[in-house]
Amino acid sequence: MPARIDLAQRRRDVVEAAFRLLVAEGFTGVSLRKVAVESGLNIGSVRHYFSDHRSLLIAAVTEVGDRMGARLTRHPTDALAGLTGEAAVEALQRRLEELLPVDEERRVESIVLTEFIVAARVHPAFRPVTERMAADLRLAVTDFLRALRVRDPAEEAERIVAVLGGLALDSVTPHGSLGVARVRATLRAHLRSVLTDVAGHTAAR
Amino acid sequence: MPARIDLAQRRRDVVEAAFRLLVAEGFTGVSLRKVAVESGLNIGSVRHYFSDHRSLLIAAVTEVGDRMGARLTRHPTDALAGLTGEAAVEALQRRLEELLPVDEERRVESIVLTEFIVAARVHPAFRPVTERMAADLRLAVTDFLRALRVRDPAEEAERIVAVLGGLALDSVTPHGSLGVARVRATLRAHLRSVLTDVAGHTAAR
DNA sequence: CCCTTCGTGTCACACCCGTGATACTTTTTG
DNA sequence: CAAAAAGTATCACGGGTGTGACACGAAGGG
Numbered sequence: 001m002p003a004r005i006d007l008a009q010r011r012r013d014v015v016e017a018a019f020r021l022l023v024a025e026g027f028t029g030v031s032l033r034k035v036a037v038e039s040g041l042n043i044g045s046v047r048h049y050f051s052d053h054r055s056l057l058i059a060a061v062t063e064v065g066d067r068m069g070a071r072l073t074r075h076p077t078d079a080l081a082g083l084t085g086e087a088a089v090e091a092l093q094r095r096l097e098e099l100l101p102v103d104e105e106r107r108v109e110s111i112v113l114t115e116f117i118v119a120a121r122v123h124p125a126f127r128p129v130t131e132r133m134a135a136d137l138r139l140a141v142t143d144f145l146r147a148l149r150v151r152d153p154a155e156e157a158e159r160i161v162a163v164l165g166g167l168a169l170d171s172v173t174p175h176g177s178l179g180v181a182r183v184r185a186t187l188r189a190h191l192r193s194v195l196t197d198v199a200g201h202t203a204a205r
Numbered sequence: 206m207p208a209r210i211d212l213a214q215r216r217r218d219v220v221e222a223a224f225r226l227l228v229a230e231g232f233t234g235v236s237l238r239k240v241a242v243e244s245g246l247n248i249g250s251v252r253h254y255f256s257d258h259r260s261l262l263i264a265a266v267t268e269v270g271d272r273m274g275a276r277l278t279r280h281p282t283d284a285l286a287g288l289t290g291e292a293a294v295e296a297l298q299r300r301l302e303e304l305l306p307v308d309e310e311r312r313v314e315s316i317v318l319t320e321f322i323v324a325a326r327v328h329p330a331f332r333p334v335t336e337r338m339a340a341d342l343r344l345a346v347t348d349f350l351r352a353l354r355v356r357d358p359a360e361e362a363e364r365i366v367a368v369l370g371g372l373a374l375d376s377v378t379p380h381g382s383l384g385v386a387r388v389r390a391t392l393r394a395h396l397r398s399v400l401t402d403v404a405g406h407t408a409a410r
Numbered sequence: 411c412c413c414t415t416c417g418t419g420t421c422a423c424a425c426c427c428g429t430g431a432t433a434c435t436t437t438t439t440g
Numbered sequence: 441c442a443a444a445a446a447g448t449a450t451c452a453c454g455g456g457t458g459t460g461a462c463a464c465g466a467a468g469g470g
Contacts, residue, residue, distance in 0.1 A: 005417070026327040028233050031457060044419050053458060111326075118323045121316075121378045122231040130380040158391050165374050166367030173326045175335040176366075186363050193398055210447070236427065249449050258428060412470085419464080427456075435448075440441105 011049050014039050018060045019112055027115045061116040061129045064109050071098035072140045080147035088148050089191050101171050102180050110168050156194050163190050216254050219244050223265045224317055232320045266321040266334045269314050276303040277345050285352035293353050294396050306376055307385050315373050342366060361399050368395050
């Protein structure tokens, strides 16, 4: 048998082509035929690596989930312990910017994820992945805040997650024309307000 | 000619059917044939009131834009002048909750709007409406904050809009299982932090 | 060397879509 | 009363979709 083909690599290529189609044409633009053209393969080949249309899409959403998860766990939480003031803001900002469309690579991932999150409302097949991502994100942010000794980390994490989601949606979609600079600035302003002493919210000690 | 039919009412019925399909099946579920079935009309009739598939969708997004705009302008901005502390939080909360899916009616509107915002990324035909809505919202929130004498109203409005968007997306889509109570609480927590004296952000005087 | 297996490629089928064209019925207007 | 208009209803066409079923070539194992 011709085992010269790296199956995992091929699958990755196809998923990458699906990403490009997701960005260019949205969720419904990802048909088997278009993916075949985009990846330079024949339809038969695509179907050889992904039995289903459905399984291809699930592979795509899983891939984006893995990538974003890796981005988050790249920075150790322990390194946050003891940080105060602007140093704390900077460290947290750097971690959370990993999830925002601040460069082309992250922009693609944000778009792909957004398409799947919205699609998951109607297509339950994607929910396991999107729900797990949301849970992981909440947990990670909560841990960050706990390491920074923020009062009521769970609630503040919820607000931060909401801000992140809103910023990502606004900057990915063309209804806000929110530039990268403003996204960064808005996130930083929010983090500063969370990490600074506030009436009722005692932060770093 | 048989003018017994109220043209505007019929169009509204069809758009309402499109809303239901949008909620149940998402953007791609809104086909002329399905809208015809959902509205109890013949496909020929639907096409009599909306020449195009495209124009039907544009009518739908315009309708949801009008409704949300009306919700926002319902409460006079002047009434905010002079409010301080918890009274200011409460007044602002009531205004912004108009845009969040806190009841079934608003939930439908949030879903429809979300579907169109995401679709607008790939279908420029919807952009005029979604961009106008985003601009109006930013302006309205900025005015609210100015009336409440918040320092730097434009920047704080940006954060609030981001929180609103994130909360709406999270609670509409099933990846967060964010209940109405938690949506309300998170928004309130954010508004409290904005309207309370913060280092660098001097609020109500 | 054969032959099994993997990878590639091609048809055809049934389904759904938007749209153009065209009748037929009903009711109002001149 | 007749004619015109509005509303309702069908048909067929071309295009795109996922999927099942095949056939063909290449390469590794026995």
